[in-house]
Amino acid sequence: MKSNHKMSMEEWEDVVLARGEEELRTELLLVDPRPRREMNRMLLEAVQRITPGYVIAIAVLALLSFVGLFVAWGFQIRWGMGVAGIRRPVYWGFYIANFVFWIGISHAGTFVSAILRVFHAEYRRPITRGSEMMTTFALVVAGMYPLIHLGRTWRFFWMLPYPNQRFLWPNFHSPLMWDMTAIFTYLTGSTLYLYMPLLPDFAMGRDHATGWRQKLYRILALGWRGTEKEWKHLMTGMTIFAFVIIPVMFSVHTIVSWDFAMTMKVGWHSSIFGPYFVVGAILSGVSAAMGLLIVARKSLKLDYFIRTEHLESLAVLVLIFSLAWTYFFFNDYLVEWYGGEKIGHELIFLQAKGPMAPYWYAMLVCNIIIPVALLWNKKLRRSSVVLVFVALMVNVGMYLERVIIVTGFLQRNRMPFDWGTYRPSIIEVAIAVGSFATFFLLYFLATRIVPYVPVWEVHEGQLSHKIVRYGKAAVTAKTHIEAI
């Protein structure tokens, strides 16, 4: 029977507002609270999710890591650097390109976590942990490359400043020494910055997990209870960390760029290299974080915590940094082109029309055309498939950029007799593949041990957010409880 009841204007507004509230809850994590017990359970179930696919992936990655880092690197240690493809004039090859790439990847964790924390960007809450883990493991992999590149790896301690009978002392005026110091500082800072906010989550795991995880969480929680004093000092410590780690992050990749820019090499000796490298690092790092978060969300079934809003926010950052990278790239390129120096033109010719051209154009397509063409569209940047594709392409582009800068520019020098070509040997390729596998191996193992989402931060965010009626619309409102 058809109802004759007609809705009053007020009732109609209530329906519209209720629908608006429902849409907001579906979209935004912080206004869709669930009991803390349920969130804890979801997180602990996630770390225990060991599927056959996961086991196979871990086995394959472990095998590739073994082949790359034990077999290939072991072969190089046994037979010397002659097995690598580096020859005069290209003394810095694949190893250094990979080193720069991984340092770049490491920038995202700090960027996503520290900068967004400082600016009170609320969407950071569920995605900081995954990004910080990426930073730590990327730095571990990056830190291996100088040792691999040393050749005589077992003499790495010669770089350390301590009194010795060799009458050798590290040269603190050398950018390579600056680099080692900066990476050590950044690795220490990133690891502690990852660990500190983990204390309450480890305590949660200690209280509710079982088996070996419970024992591990108990040790790692350090006896955390959540007293006023503990929270106060943790929050103060994290605020200090956030402000300190940002300039350290900028310094690390600037110093990496100085490894190149401090030389008199054409193409490298550029004052714009510092910010150019930093922006490129953030571009590759944020897009890698975006890709990893999508994979982790799927693998750990964390759809409640990691939502389209978070991925879309990262996609916007990727778009912004793609445009920023374009700006710096064009600056660097145009100055070289305009300068009229013969050897500079040779380098440009090498990239635009010479043997490096396929890589150079692929780099431009991956770093500029693909992200800009896809991410300007709201519908596309809300698609996980598109975002994974963009993340992959941007990182291919940034990898090519590192290879071109390191191995390409060294092929042309001021004196033509010192020109040459470079092709990585199978050993270099195997080590590179092994390093990628090691990174993914460490990351995916960690996802089954470390709570992937800082649940207390999400809970805190949910306490400070609510939906209010503003005129005829339902909108979110934030109480600045952190700023009291």
Next chain:
Amino acid sequence: MSKEMKTMAEKEPVYMALFDDLDCAVRAIEGLHEIGIKHEDMEVITAVPFEEEVLGRPHVRELMPRITVTGAIIGFITALLFLFGTVYDYPIRVGGHPYFTIPPKIVIMYELTMLGIIISTFLGAVVWESPLPSYSPKPYDPSISDGRIAVVFKAAGDLLQKAIEIVEQFEGEAKEATWRPL
């Protein structure tokens, strides 16, 4: 927990009130204080950080800024020792740079100062101020990490009876605290 409370806990039992709601917990804290339980004899344990103003508790004093500055100074002095102090023992002339030049040394000074801040902040916040690690038994309940708010207090006799009434008035659950190894 204050040292005084720890000592008392050895003689008399400590009680724990558990609340599901923040407002109830805050009102109970206020009520407990009004009947004569000092703030020093109370401790609030939560699963999320709450400012002292939110809980109506006295300000927690901390030395973090001083610890951080101390770390920065130690880092900076270490850098100076490396950069200037060792030049006499290990003179290295590279690229025509003078031994005692400033610009290329700034990078190491900066990095080691930052390293000093980073290490001192971690040690200050976690080890010195909190202080952790501490696995010895303490009043705790696993339901706290599920979002419940615990108010740990010490009371005896009539005061305890009044305290329990206040806790129950604000929908809390009062019980003798379990000292759990953490």
